[in-house]
Amino acid sequence: MSYWLVNSEPEEYSFADLVAEKVGCWDGVRNYQARNNLRAMKMDDLVFFYHSRQGLESVGLAKVVGEAYPDPTAKKGDWSAVDLAPLRLLKKPVSLKAIKAESALQDIALAKNPRLSVMPISEEAFAVIMEMAEETTA
DNA sequence: GCCAACGTTGGC
């Protein structure tokens, strides 16, 4: 089992959109690193859904329900897409600021390179973020 | 809206 974080501008494709669709096709990735990460996703891997540009926070949890296949939106080139299904909203969104402020998360890709739209998250980091998202007391 | 960082492309 692996863990991932994907980010999207909410005005383009938000977690709410994914919830509405039940199963969303994660396509349009045009970055080799991100693509390689997509291809490494396995069925049932867990994925944080992060809103970039607006919100700047991880708002929901999704899982992989379809492994990498050729991106239907790619006219040319060798690109991939995966299918994601929403699991649930996080009780408390985890902001980029909070992630950067958390010493245990200094090394995650989001803090270093927010431009990468699909990135792996270590099991430890996943657990830390989960804890931040679920704690009810500030 | 502006500035900075990263990735990609083109020239040498």
Add this chain to the structure above:
DNA sequence: GCCAACGTTGGC
């Protein structure tokens, strides 16, 4: 194959 320039993206 390496280096520089340009364009795009994301955070503030």
